[in-house]
Amino acid sequence: MEVIAIKVPLVKNILEANDKISDLNKRFFDDKNVLVVNIMSSPGAGKTTLISNTINALKDEFKIGVIEGDIQSTYDAEKIAETGAQVVQINTGGACHLDGNMIRDTFDQLDFDNMDLLIVENVGNLVCPAEFQMGEDFKVMLLSIPEGDDKPLKYPLMFHESSVLLVNKIDLLPYIECDVDKIKKESLKINPEIKIFEVSGKIGTGLDQWFNWLKEKIRQKNDSK
Amino acid sequence: MHELSIIESIVDIILEEMPKHNLTRVTKVSLRIGDMRQVVPEAMQFGFEVVTKNTPLEGADFLIEHIPIKGQCEKCKHEFLVQSWLDNCPRCEHPNIQIIAGKELEIAEFEGT
Known part of the structure; x- marks a missing residue:
């Protein structure tokens, strides 16, 4: 007897489970009035240094928490802990990105009633983190100029999804062949809404x-109380 | 390798759907994936074979339909296939283009017995 296969039309978003958890996050x-920014870049672009400097500049005015995402090690969390901010390290054990569930798992380790800003440092990678929502308000991307000016066209999704692009290590410009105007022009082409700042996390420019x-x-998030 | 996370989600969704249709085996899985999604088809295929071992999905045909990136001009609303991110609207030359297709990441359908 011939077995006839049954066809099941589904049209279902594959990442629906993650999107649902992100919505809950x-x-x-929103309920806690905590602004959440998801910081993404390739490894070594300067995320941790930028986050440390950001905490030091804002900590007198705002209460800040940090979630550090890495495949392994607690190196970054230790560095952030020196600023006095609340910090939790997530080790993904191989996964190349953070997702909604991993963020949710930190909820009992952070005091959200004592927090205005949560900075999430994603795993260093220009591809995967752009695919997975975590419940953030904004995605912020770092691109350091030694990585080259061809990145917007090579990794368009990352630039398309981000609200801010920080062009980092701008102090190295005299030593490096990198066309910053090209980065800006092509990023804006992919995402006309993206805000671009040229910065040096190390020496503080910009x-x-x-x-x-x-x-x-x-402040906007706090005012929405 | 976000392909593995994506495959795990696919398998979870189908395992949940199967009893609703009285299926015990899956013979075919069809996906629709937009070209903006940076997934590697070979990695997807390999991930599918690994993740479905010893599940009712083992050995199923695994098909991916690629959806090209489609843009719409913000000014004149003209729709066109995006060849390069540097293109302006081919009709009115306006530089701002909204992406209206190419970010799909969907299970289109599956078959089973």
Whole structure:
């Protein structure tokens, strides 16, 4: 006897389970009036240094928490802990990105009633983190100029999904062949809404624009009480 | 390798759907994936074979339909296939283009017995 296969039309978003958890996370953060930014870049672009400097610049005015995502090690969390901010390390054990569930798992380790801003440092990677929502308000991307000016066209989804692009290590410009105008032009082509700041996380160039953007967003979130 | 996470989600969804249709085996899985999603088809295929071992999905045909990136001009609303991110609207030359297709990541259908 011939067995006839049954066809099941589904049309279902594959990442629906993650999107649902992200929506729950978002509701939780909104309820606590905590602004959440998801910081993404390739490894070594300067996320941890930028986050440390951001905390130091904002900590007198705002209460800040950090979730550190890495495949292994607690190196970054230790560095952030020196700023005095609340910090939790997630080790993904191989996964190349953070997702909604991993963020949810930290909820009992952070005091959200004592927090205005949660900074999530994603796993260093220009591909996978762009695919997975976690309940953040904004995605912020770092691109350091030694990585090259061809990145917007090579990793368009990351640029398309981000609200802010920080062009980092701008102090290295005299030593590096990198066309910053090309980065800006092509990023804006992929995402006309993206805000672009040229910064040096190390020596502080341009960071005020980033701090001001962030402060404004924190205040807006607080005012929505 | 976000392909593995994506495959795990696919398998979870189908295992949940199967009893609703009285299916005990899956013979075919069809996906629709937009070209903006940076998934590697070979990695998907390999991930599917690994993750479905010893499940009712083992050995099923695994098909991916690629959806090209489609843009719509913000000004004149003209719709067109995006060849390069640097293209302006081919009709009015406006630079701002909204992406209206190419981000799909869907299970289109599956078959089973």
